Amino acid sequence: MLHNKHTLQYSLLLLFATCTNTYVLCCIHGLYHVNCIWSNISSLVFFFFPEACSTMEVKPSANPVVVGQSITLSLSPPTSLNSGSWAVGDVFILTWSKLGDKDQVAVYPNYMGRASIDGSRALTLSSLSMNDSGVYTMRSTDPGVTASLIRTFIFFVLAEPVSNVTTSSNDSALIEHMDTAVALCSVSSGSFISLVWFNSSSEVTANDRVQLTEGNSTLTIVKVSRHDQGPFTCCAFNPVSNATSNPVNFTIYYGPDNMNMTLGSHTTGSNVTAVCASESNPPAQMQWAFKEQLLNTTGSVLELYHVTKDQSGSYSCFAFNNETNLSRNVTGYLDIKGEEGKKYYYKNTHFYI
Numbered sequence: 573m574l575h576n577k578h579t580l581q582y583s584l585l586l587l588f589a590t591c592t593n594t595y596v597l598c599c600i601h602g603l604y605h606v607n608c609i610w611s612n613i614s615s616l617v618f619f620f621f622p623e624a625c626s627t628m629e630v631k632p633s634a635n636p637v638v639v640g641q642s643i644t645l646s647l648s649p650p651t652s653l654n655s656g657s658w659a660v661g662d663v664f665i666l667t668w669s670k671l672g673d674k675d676q677v678a679v680y681p682n683y684m685g686r687a688s689i690d691g692s693r694a695l696t697l698s699s700l701s702m703n704d705s706g707v708y709t710m711r712s713t714d715p716g717v718t719a720s721l722i723r724t725f726i727f728f729v730l731a732e733p734v735s736n737v738t739t740s741s742n743d744s745a746l747i748e749h750m751d752t753a754v755a756l757c758s759v760s761s762g763s764f765i766s767l768v769w770f771n772s773s774s775e776v777t778a779n780d781r782v783q784l785t786e787g788n789s790t791l792t793i794v795k796v797s798r799h800d801q802g803p804f805t806c807c808a809f810n811p812v813s814n815a816t817s818n819p820v821n822f823t824i825y826y827g828p829d830n831m832n833m834t835l836g837s838h839t840t841g842s843n844v845t846a847v848c849a850s851e852s853n854p855p856a857q858m859q860w861a862f863k864e865q866l867l868n869t870t871g872s873v874l875e876l877y878h879v880t881k882d883q884s885g886s887y888s889c890f891a892f893n894n895e896t897n898l899s900r901n902v903t904g905y906l907d908i909k910g911e912e913g914k915k916y917y918y919k920n921t922h923f924y925i
């Protein structure tokens with residue numbers, strides 16, 4: 573199970589807007605994830621926020637911001653407005669006014685100790701929490717300012733970094749083409765988390781055998797194949813961080829299949845080594861047969877010493893996997909040539925001398 577403390581669902585987060593360019597971060601928040609895309613859609617912003625057009629901009633020092641950190645909202649171009657206020661939504665953060673040479677700053681009780689402004693009227697907010705996402709507004713009543721109210725809209729995402737990503741599976745051995753593998757990914761903290769699985773280094777995508785459910789926290793592979801051994805890792809990420817889990821491996825029993833045998837032709841009196849191979853996990857138990865009669869030999873190698881002509885014929889290798897309960901066989905033909913070839917060769921050699 574994915575433990576996500578924050579299930580806030582924002583739909584639109586605007587990073588900044590000016591008269592000339594409007595940058596919007598549109599985010600669709602599910603319970604466990606957020607998908608954000610940057611877009612440049614002036615009309616959308618002015619539709620929602622007709623007052624976004626101002627000669628002044630507010631620039632956040634970071635966006636999105638990590639929970640617990642600070643953010644500074646600077647005015648661009650920098651100004652030294654005599655009086656004004658900062659607010660988020662309808663809630664005032666602080667107000668200031670210049671009396672003589674001195675700034676009088678009044679911080680509202682909810683923001684006491686974590687809000688301040690500097691000479692250029694940039695607002696610094698510290699110890700940010702998820703609640704601090706919102707529309708930030710700077711109002712000024714200075715006579716020098718064209719509009720009596722300067723408002724700029726700042727939305728920002730406050731994301732908690734992802735931590736402690738762990739994967740687990742019930743780790744039983746699975747039989748190829750029959751069993752279902754299940755791995756779970758859990759994240760103990762973080763917000764707006766997206767989860768992606770990797771098999772070794774390639775991203776796992778859903779298909780008819782692979783299911784990604786519960787916001788990708790559950791990976792299910794039905795009718796596992798030998799290529800599903802892993803290692804599988806789960807990567808959790810959000811706009812501010814990412815973390816990768818421990819690997820999970822599956823034990824998958826398969827085979828025997830893709831069998832082959834090497835035999836070839838030999839002359840009498842030579843030694844013959846036949847090797848039988850198969851793809852199998854666990855390795856297949858093997859037994860040999862000559863002309864369909866089982867031999868005592870087990871194991872993947874059959875050794876025949878000083879072979880005679882009557883050892884020519886079909887050799888079979890039977891492979892059995894005791895976990896999958898499957899068996900296969902492969903047959904090869906051993907051709908033992910007599911000494912005639914050699915004699916003929918010597919005769920010919922003689923002929924030429």
Ligand SMILES: *[C@@H]1O[C@H](CO)[C@@H](O)[C@H](O)[C@H]1NC(C)=O
Nearest residue numbers: 592593594611612613614615
């Ligand atoms: C944003 O869109 C406007 C109008 O569609 C365009 O003129 C401007 O070049 C765009 N800005 C960027 C950075 O793409």
Ligand SMILES: *[C@@H]1O[C@H](CO)[C@@H](O)[C@H](O)[C@H]1NC(C)=O
Nearest residue numbers: 682699700701702703704705
């Ligand atoms: C966030 O706001 C909710 C309700 O508005 C409140 O219950 C909660 O205590 C606030 N959390 C913080 C950290 O301010």
Ligand SMILES: *[C@@H]1O[C@H](CO)[C@@H](O)[C@H](O)[C@H]1NC(C)=O
Nearest residue numbers: 575735736737738758759760
């Ligand atoms: C990490 O997550 C696991 C499983 O959710 C939990 O048992 C463990 O206590 C967590 N560790 C830390 C340091 O949070």
Ligand SMILES: *[C@@H]1O[C@H](CO)[C@@H](O)[C@H](O)[C@H]1NC(C)=O
Nearest residue numbers: 741742743744745752753754
């Ligand atoms: C492994 O877990 C899955 C899902 O939780 C379950 O269907 C399956 O029976 C479990 N297998 C074993 C051997 O426990």
Ligand SMILES: *[C@@H]1O[C@H](CO)[C@@H](O)[C@H](O)[C@H]1NC(C)=O
Nearest residue numbers: 605766767768776777787788
């Ligand atoms: C789930 O995983 C897929 C494939 O990696 C990815 O495209 C998708 O964005 C993920 N969804 C979530 C909710 O994290």
Ligand SMILES: *[C@@H]1O[C@H](CO)[C@@H](O)[C@H](O)[C@H]1NC(C)=O
Nearest residue numbers: 807809810811812813814815
């Ligand atoms: C993961 O975080 C590291 C820095 O911690 C960053 O370099 C990397 O690009 C991030 N990867 C993704 C996929 O977000």
Ligand SMILES: *[C@@H]1O[C@H](CO)[C@@H](O)[C@H](O)[C@H]1NC(C)=O
Nearest residue numbers: 801802803804819820821822
């Ligand atoms: C998983 O398999 C990889 C290689 O296939 C291996 O390096 C790793 O040690 C295995 N991990 C576990 C937990 O068995």
Ligand SMILES: *[C@@H]1O[C@H](CO)[C@@H](O)[C@H](O)[C@H]1NC(C)=O
Nearest residue numbers: 841842843844876877878879
């Ligand atoms: C065949 O094997 C036997 C026993 O290992 C060995 O003595 C002999 O030299 C080998 N013959 C050839 C031709 O390699």
Ligand SMILES: *[C@@H]1O[C@H](CO)[C@@H](O)[C@H](O)[C@H]1NC(C)=O
Nearest residue numbers: 829830831832833849850851
């Ligand atoms: C024989 O089979 C083994 C295992 O199945 C395989 O690795 C090898 O490439 C095969 N050899 C040939 C010549 O097909």
Ligand SMILES: *[C@@H]1O[C@H](CO)[C@@H](O)[C@H](O)[C@H]1NC(C)=O
Nearest residue numbers: 860865866867868869870875
């Ligand atoms: C084959 O096995 C049988 C019984 O296990 C044994 O009696 C016989 O001697 C063995 N033959 C050879 C050639 O090892």
Ligand SMILES: *[C@@H]1O[C@H](CO)[C@@H](O)[C@H](O)[C@H]1NC(C)=O
Nearest residue numbers: 854855857893894895896897
């Ligand atoms: C299969 O054989 C191996 C040894 O050859 C043994 O350790 C294992 O327990 C056997 N498995 C079954 C299911 O009989």
Ligand SMILES: *[C@@H]1O[C@H](CO)[C@@H](O)[C@H](O)[C@H]1NC(C)=O
Nearest residue numbers: 888889890899900901902903
């Ligand atoms: C050997 O394999 C063939 C298929 O490749 C199968 O038809 C035959 O029955 C097998 N022989 C034995 C004795 O299992």
